[in-house]
Amino acid sequence: MSFKILKLNFDLCNRIxxxxxxxxxxxxxxxxxxxxxxxxxxxxxxxxxxxxxAPSLSCFVTNAEFGFWPQIKQDYKTHYGDYGLPRLxxxxxxxxxxxxxxxxxxxxxxxxxxxxxxxxxxISNINDHYVNNLSQYAVAIPIYLLSTLSGSYxxxxxxxxxxxxGNHAFRALALGLPQQALLTEVLGSTRPxxxxxDWKFLKDNRAVSGHxxxxxxxxxxxxxxxxxxxxxxxxxxxxxxxxxxRINNNKHYSSQxxxxxxxxxxxxxxxxxxxxVRKSDKIxxxxxxxxxxxxxxxxxxxx
Numbered sequence: 001m002s003f004k005i006l007k008l009n010f011d012l013c014n015r016i017x018x019x020x021x022x023x024x025x026x027x028x029x030x031x032x033x034x035x036x037x038x039x040x041x042x043x044x045x046x047x048x049x050x051x052x053x054a055p056s057l058s059c060f061v062t063n064a065e066f067g068f069w070p071q072i073k074q075d076y077k078t079h080y081g082d083y084g085l086p087r088l089x090x091x092x093x094x095x096x097x098x099x100x101x102x103x104x105x106x107x108x109x110x111x112x113x114x115x116x117x118x119x120x121x122x123i124s125n126i127n128d129h130y131v132n133n134l135s136q137y138a139v140a141i142p143i144y145l146l147s148t149l150s151g152s153y154x155x156x157x158x159x160x161x162x163x164x165x166g167n168h169a170f171r172a173l174a175l176g177l178p179q180q181a182l183l184t185e186v187l188g189s190t191r192p193x194x195x196x197x198d199w200k201f202l203k204d205n206r207a208v209s210g211h212x213x214x215x216x217x218x219x220x221x222x223x224x225x226x227x228x229x230x231x232x233x234x235x236x237x238x239x240x241x242x243x244x245x246r247i248n249n250n251k252h253y254s255s256q257x258x259x260x261x262x263x264x265x266x267x268x269x270x271x272x273x274x275x276x277v278r279k280s281d282k283i284x285x286x287x288x289x290x291x292x293x294x295x296x297x298x299x300x301x302x303x
Contacts, residue, residue, distance in 0.1 A: 079270035091262035098255035104197035124245035131215040144170035169221040176267035184208035197253040212260025215242025
């Protein structure tokens with residue numbers, strides 16, 4: 001039965017391409033609804049809401065101050081302000097040079113002819129399984145939110161670390177996902193198997209690798225949160241595997257893989273920078289008290 005269903009779906013895609021497009025749209029809308037509902041759950045639980053029924057929209061709005069909402073607002077201010085925008089334009093500039101000068105094609109041909117082998121294929125296939133089954137947004141959003149909520153039910157430092165990772169990864173995804181989706185449509189580049197990498201605005205939708213973005217984001221988050229350099233550097237190196245795997249499998253040009261990784265990196269960095277801003281905003285009152293033999297620095301923080 002499952003084989004017939006898959007075959008029917010394939011035939012419909014061949015005969016009526018619009019049916020597949022509608023399926024993709026419905027799938028994306030379902031993911032958005034899941035995103036909103038899970039967010040509402042997290043906010044209400046964080047606020048220790050006692051309502052036994054499913055969280056409503058009023059709960060989502062009323063208890064937003066206890067959850068992700070104020071954090072994400074600050075994240076967007078940071079990401080699209082003086083901190084984040086120059087970094088975004090720097091990444092776009094690098095990708096533009098790669099995509100529109102023939103460098104992409106040269107790098108792609110060199111990799112396929114000189115570097116690709118059974119080992120790189122095996123590693124790339126493992127990476128694709130990881131991205132498809134664990135880090136795509138439909139799966140990643142519940143993982144990140146549940147990881148965040150785990151910190152509310154345990155005082156164990158390891159659980160708290162997982163909760164912090166989930167919080168940062170979710171917020172980085174909320175920052176980077178719209179950017180990745182918009183740029184991949186607007187820039188209009190295509191896959192290596194379908195043509196050159198030149199940007200032809202709104203002509204195609206492969207300019208930013210989704211696999212590179214989704215696959216590297218949780219790894220980059222862990223690297224950013226790590227205080228140990230021997231642990232941090234291997235994680236940063238590991239985050240390069242998703243974009244390199246797409247190049248190896250001839251699914252994306254270097255510029256497209258780079259942009260996916262770069263947007264993930266800048267989203268993670270903006271979240272970390274936003275946390276610094278939020279901490280500084282908590283200082284409400286400061287006084288310098290000078291006594292005959294002592295000097296006191298007094299400050300009041302809001303918790």
